[in-house]
Amino acid sequence: QVQLVESGGGLVQAGGSLRLSCAASGRTVRSYTTGWFRQAPGKDREFVAVIAAIGGSTYYADSVKGRFTISRDNDKNTVYLQMNSLKPEDTAVYYCAAGRSLLPRSAEADFDSWGQGTQVTVSS
Numbered sequence: 552q553v554q555l556v557e558s559g560g561g562l563v564q565a566g567g568s569l570r571l572s573c574a575a576s577g578r579t580v581r582s583y584t585t586g587w588f589r590q591a592p593g594k595d596r597e598f599v600a601v602i603a604a605i606g607g608s609t610y611y612a613d614s615v616k617g618r619f620t621i622s623r624d625n626d627k628n629t630v631y632l633q634m635n636s637l638k639p640e641d642t643a644v645y646y647c648a649a650g651r652s653l654l655p656r657s658a659e660a661d662f663d664s665w666g667q668g669t670q671v672t673v674s675s
Contacts, residue, residue, distance in 0.1 A: 552577065552578070552663070552664055553575050553576070553577050553578035553580065553583060553649050553664045554575065554576045554577045554664070555573050555574070555575055555647045555648070555649060555664055555665065555666035556573070556574045556576075556666055556667070557571060557572065557573050557645065557646065557647045557666040557667065557668060557669040558571070558572050558574070558669060559571040559572045559669060560645060560669030560670045560671045561670075561671070561672070562672045562673075562674065563637055563671075563672070563673055563674070564673070564674050565637060565638055565639055565673055565674065565675050566636060566637065567637050567673070568633070568634060568635045568636075568637065569634045569637065569671060570631055570632070570633050570634070571587070571631065571632040571634065571645055571647075571669060571671070572629055572630075572631055573585065573587075573629060573630040573631070573632075573647030573666060574627075574628065574629050575628045575629065575630070575649065576628070579625070579628060580623060580625070580628050580629065580630055580649065581604060581623065581625045582604055583604055583649035583650060583651065583664075584601060584602070584603050584604045584649070584650050584651075584652045584653065584654065584655060584656060584661075584662075585601065585602055585604075585621075585623065585630045585647065585648070585649045585650075586598065586599070586600060586601035586602070586621075586647070586648050586649075586650070586655075586656070586657070586662060587599040587600045587601075587621060587630075587632045587645060587646070587647055587648075588645070588646045588648060588659065589641075589643035589644065589645045589646065589671075590643055590644050590646070590668075591640075591642060591643040592643075594643075596646070596659065597612065598612050598657040598658075598659075599611070599612055599615055599619065599632070599645070600612065600615065600619055600620075600621040600632060601621065601655045601656060601657060602621045602622070602623050602630065602655070603652075603653065603654055603655040604652075604653050605653040605654070607623060608654075608655055609621050609655065610655040610657065612657075614640075615634075615641075618634065618635050618636045618637075619632060619633065619634050619635070620632070620633040620635075621633075630647060632645070634671070637671075637673045638673060639673045639674065639675045640673075641671060641673050642671060642672050642673050643670075643671060644668040644669065644670050644671075645668060645669050645670075645671055646665055646666055646667075646668045647665070647666040648662035648664065648665045648666070649662060649663075649664040650662040650663055650664070651663070
């Protein structure tokens with residue numbers, strides 16, 4: 552099973568940018584479909600973005616489409632989430648997750664390895 556560690560969270564003003572990193576160990580991240588999820592206070596965890604193991608195709612939640620970009624660096628065994636034009640409603644704990652599906656998935660049940668999360672706070 553792959554181990555995942557997120558970093559890069561922090562406090563940013565609305566309109567700003569952050570880049571989250573998800574460093575994988577134990578397995579090569581390109582063997583997994585890897586996604587980002589987030590959980591805001593008092594809300595359920597929700598899907599944000601995913602990059603497929605095969606071909607690297609990507610898929611985004613409508614709420615972040617055009618603002619967030621998921622990418623993967625196979626040499627560094629790391630997946631990134633570039634977040635631009637951040638809004639206060641993007642405030643949440645962001646989690647990286649990996650699953651064995653070869654195609655992009657958005658359901659939590661499709662992912663069996665999770666990181667500990669990193670806090671992103673966007674001030675208005």
